[in-house]
Amino acid sequence: MRDILNDLDASRHLSDPDPVRRAQIQMQTPLPKRFYKEVSVDRGATGHVVKLDGKVARTPARAPIELPTGKAAQLVANEFAAQEEVISPVTMPVMRLANTAIDGVSREADAVLEDILRFASSDLLCYRAGAPEGLVRRQNEAWDGVIDWARDTLGARLNLAEGVIHVEQPREAIAAIGLHLRPRSDPFRLAALHLMTSLTGSALLALAVEAGERDTETAWKAAHVDEDWQIEHWGQDAEAMARRAARRRDMFAAARLIEALNQD
Incomplete structure (x- = not known):
């Protein structure tokens, strides 16, 4: 059962439960480049969605990243905004929690x-x-x-x-x-x-x-x-x-x- 509580990113960046080993893997694996300029929060179907250049950000299972409150969605948005040249999921703990909640815990x-x-x-x-x-x-x-x-x-x-x-x-x-x-x-x-x-x-x-x-x-x-x-x-x-x-x-x-x- 705890498999669903692991990071649900399909990439290898989060492939090891040990955060040090995960960071080592991350350094060995090319991270995706930041492809967006603007990050925003908007109303969604049932809560608040995170948007990248006006498009709804999605979980590894392709579900919208939609959180119950604007403040919660803003936490995820802030992590996206803090990424520089590349996107490093290990530096985005709230985003990973949101992915886990949406794709697994729900x-x-x-x-x-x-x-x-x-x-x-x-x-x-x-x-x-x-x-x-x-x-x-x-x-x-x-x-x-x-x-x-x-x-x-x-x-x-x-x-x-x-x-x-x-x-x-x-x-x-x-x-x-x-x-x-x-x-x-x-x-x-x-x-x-x-x-x-x-x-x-x-x-x-x-x-x-x-x-x-x-x-x-x-x-x-x-x-x-x-x-x-x-x-x-x-x-x-x-x-x-x-x-x-x-x-x-x-x-x-x-x-x-x-x-x-x-x-x-």
């Missing part, structure tokens, strides 16, 4: 929602370190508030575990998260929520960002408490940090799209 919304719930059933925030004390404290500080929010606001009382051994979550808790997700099942919002969930390993962090309970930077840092602890004690790897930077860019793009969907 046909499989229930499957995407279920995938988010699978993340929730083994959510990052539920698996805690037993030691060292400093890491335990950081996890508690970054994660406990979101766990409490899920309990008090969503009605999802989740079990916590020490270590990585799977802990079964109450059906009622997962059902409560599903109930919260149902009104958020439009393809664009769902695609953004799924991306944030997969990037952080936490459906709760994604939902907290969508609800305004956590800002994107705070959620991103919360998702990397363990990694940052390791970096502080063992140093950082340049390639790993490049991958993290690419994921961070995509995380913030998803959050911007959600914010734009809330505006006309």
Whole structure:
């Protein structure tokens, strides 16, 4: 099912899930030249379309790039406008999310929602370190508030575990998260929520960002408490940090799209 959530561009520019490897492939593969001069947003059949030189831009499956709000469409238009001599899809995360929503998620919304719930059933925030004390404290500080929010606001009382051994979550808790997700099942919002969930390993962090309970930077840092602890004690790897930077860019793009969907 997750195949539909991968970049749906038929070209080789986005052919590898690793953003560093993808960038390497991109450098080896000639990118299409920018063929348009003007980018605009206009009213479409059901929302707002992105136009290139007056013609509606299309997804890899040849569907119109049409988003529910003008603000959301403008995000995609801005990415097209920012391209210079060539069009580099890896620098257009909102456009890629829109393609995913239109060509994939719109046909499989229930499957995407279920995938988010699978993340929730083994959510990052539920698996805690037993030691060292400093890491335990950081996890508690970054994660406990979101766990409490899920309990008090969503009605999802989740079990916590020490270590990585799977802990079964109450059906009622997962059902409560599903109930919260149902009104958020439009393809664009769902695609953004799924991306944030997969990037952080936490459906709760994604939902907290969508609800305004956590800002994107705070959620991103919360998702990397363990990694940052390791970096502080063992140093950082340049390639790993490049991958993290690419994921961070995509995380913030998803959050911007959600914010734009809330505006006309």
